[in-house]
Amino acid sequence: MEEKVDRRVRRSRAQLGQALRDLILQKPYETITIQNITDEADLNRATFYLHYTSKEELLMASLEEQFGALLEQMEVEKNGRPLWENPATIRIIFEYAAQNEALFKVLLGPQGQGYVMYRILNYIAQVDEEELDAAFGQNALPVPNVILARYFAGALFALVSWWLEQDMPHSPTYMAETVQQLCAVGVVPVLAGMEESWPVTQG
Template identity: 30%
Template structure:
């Protein structure tokens, strides 16, 4: 039987996550300290350390809902067998990132969160692997499927990072269109 988490613990973690996201929306991650988060959440530093090992762990936890939304969109988007026309789901992924562009820029940027990048890569790779298996590329536990899935996931993270960090910001619609064209030129398998 699963143990029930104390509601006070849940409230404190929610306060800490909200404080961390507010601060990340205001400034670069490298300039945020545990003391800043504690002050914003109106708790003491020791309380933060009772819940999180370090700021990177806290930021990853704070971004979990954001990641869940993005991965939910990726699950509904063809990433292996590409239709000729860009599917709405592909554009929706870009629009999702665009709504929290500052947070994604900070998490993926040069002073970002390695744990976040690894978590995002793992989650996207899992979705690609499911689609590879469905397309008949092999079993999920085969090295080739795993390698291809992580290749695609890494490419997606690189693409989003490049888009977010460009000085001449493109709207999601334009970025998605360029990315979709790149996928087709890059040898993505097309449907039909």
């Protein structure tokens, strides 16, 4: 019986999440109401409030569930190497953004909600900080891990946003290798024209 209830809960949450994502593609996020969501999901308002207190909570729960699946893919690809050393892992992020292009263009674009963008950025930074803690310990580096994590997450977030806004002018592989190299060698060699330190080819 408990398994049947759990299955029903998962199904209701999935319906609500999908309904909100569909609505975001149809109208501005700030105009979407709980009633809109429940109508789209073909559920009643009471069912919504059994699971969530607001549309923001629903959106982040839905995105975090998707990010969980994304992190599982990244973990497989990582093969023991931290994110900043592995362009194949970073490529998965760009591929995921491309697969969900319409939704993320809305969420990350000029009309996106600051709350949502802040939560996504926090999510990326938290993953990065955990990677740094695991690789180096919490106080072993000359710069606090939290600052490094924020720096990397902010750069990645900004590049994914720009890439989608520009209709993906470069391949996910090129973007991933560029991000990885910028993390590895920084921008100074690029500005100095040190091509030997920049192995990424245009893509």
